[in-house]
Amino acid sequence: MFFWWKNVLFEAVTERVHTDEAMQGLRYGMALFIASEVMFFFAFFWAFFDSSLFINDVREVLAFENTGGVWPPKLNGHDMHIINPFDLPFLMTMILLLSGCAVTWAHHALLENNQKDMVRALAYTVILGISFTCFQAYEYHHAEFGFADGIYAANFYMATGFHGLHVIIGTIFLAVCWWRTVKGHFTPQS
Secondary structure, three states: OHHHHHHHHHHHHHOOOOOHHHHHHHHHHHHHHHHHHHHHHHHHHHHHHHHHOOOOOOOOHHHHHHHOOOOOOOEOOEOOOOOOOOOHHHHHHHHHHHHHHHHHHHHHHHHOOOHHHHHHHHHHHHHHHHHHHHHHHHHHHHOOOOOOOOHHHHHHHHHHHHHHHHHHHHHHHHHHHHHHHHOOOOOOOO
């Protein structure tokens, strides 16, 4: 990631070789990346719904074997204590929505050539991304089930873990943008 950033910045700032066609290619690349991410997470939701719905259906033999006919499945013969979605996960969702508002603010400040607000908005976005990551680490530490504790736990950790990884990567990317903005290297081109 470091070398990618270094190359893109060198091409854009020093060499100034980002033609309209090159920038269009970067936009298409980002659109294709987002489409692949949608499919990636669709697979996780598919796995969750496939394992949780119709668990008593006689045609779903493996689902019944893995769940015992109940959802969430029992853990070591006891009811699994799942994480209440209206507690910490709700707070984490609000943090991500607020970070989306902050990065939108930064984008509008960029378009208006308002570097002061752009720096402030990107700082808030990065702080919120780090906060989300800390809350997710707290959530994982206090979960009463581990990654290998059945199909429910595996689906939970795979989906939320990859989502958390995306938040971390996005936070790093936005931190680079924030740092470049603070240094005055990230301004609109006239």
